[in-house]
Amino acid sequence: MSDPRSFQDGVQFAWDSTSITLAETCLRKYYYRMIEGWVPHRTSVHLTFGGLYASALEQFYKHRADGLDLEESLRRIVHQALVDSHGQSFEHSAKTRANLIRSIIWYIDEFGDESDTDMTTFHLSNGQPAVELSFTIEADDDIMFAGHLDRVVDYAGELYVMDQKTTGGTITPKFFDGFKPDIQMSMYTFAGQSILHTPVKGVMIDGAQIAVNFTRFMRGFTFRTQDELNEWYDCTMQTIERARAATREQHFPMNRTACGNYGGCEFRHVCGRSPQVRQQFLRADFTQGERWDPLKKR
Ligand code: SF4
Structure with missing residues (x-):
């Protein structure tokens, strides 16, 4: 899947409040949503x-x-x-x-x-x-x-x-x-x-x-x-730098204190599984649609 326009060399450079919030909440969540583009089968x-x-x-x-x-x-x-x-x-x-x-x-x-x-x-x-x-x-x-x-x-x-x-x-x-x-x-x-x-x-x-x-x-x-x-x-620039460094290193740590926020993170049942089987759980409940692009005009 090709990167959206807001990425250069695989690293995000254009940031909106959605992507900043994801990165600040949990880098693993940022990875699932912004880098891999997983979205639930059904929109809330x-x-x-x-x-x-x-x-x-x-x-x-x-x-x-x-x-x-x-x-x-x-x-x-x-x-x-x-x-x-x-x-x-x-x-x-x-x-x-x-x-x-x-x-x-x-x-x-x-x-x-x-x-x-x-x-x-x-x-x-x-x-x-x-x-x-x-x-x-x-x-x-x-x-x-x-x-x-x-x-x-x-x-x-x-x-x-x-x-x-x-x-x-x-x-x-x-x-x-x-x-x-x-x-x-x-x-x-x-x-x-x-x-x-x-x-x-x-x-x-x-x-x-x-x-x-x-x-x-x-x-x-x-x-x-x-x-x-x-x-x-x-604070925002620090969050962005952390997320950019995580992307370059391909290391996206979990923030386990955020899993229960707002009724529970949508990836909770994925992160709660053994790493070897997470891809199967992602594929079962999510789809890799068009990736979120902060530069996409509304
Ligand atoms: S379940 Fe927790 S660790 Fe996993 S993506 Fe969501 S907030 Fe991050």
């Missing part, structure tokens, strides 16, 4: 639902920035979500196809009309709205950061990257505390500042609780100071 319903939901809302803000009115923007994203979700498997009591459409419509009811708020889409120096921004940033001599910002907003005179999160639990202020520290949120803030050449205060998170009979929303923030971003950069 949480990833499917969250991806379709976030994509619909990103498109809504893009349509609005392009000048479409609220009703037409909503009509288009619902139509697209119906098309994109057709045939997808939603084996979950709350995260169903119908509840996806409900959640999109209710979100627009809750937050879609910004005419009476202090919030506007930020505009780049070339006049373009800051929506759907894919970025690559030179982080160091031979390292790049890559990723995608859905939208940057000016809220009460400060800039924020906007992000959407879904959860099955009740959203309280504690929910937003969970995003600090957080690799992805720091990356968004760091990238926002770098590409806009303007201070960015943090990330505005629109949380959605997806329940069987309702969707409930809460908007919160996670802030980053410049010192916190500098520290994030130092």
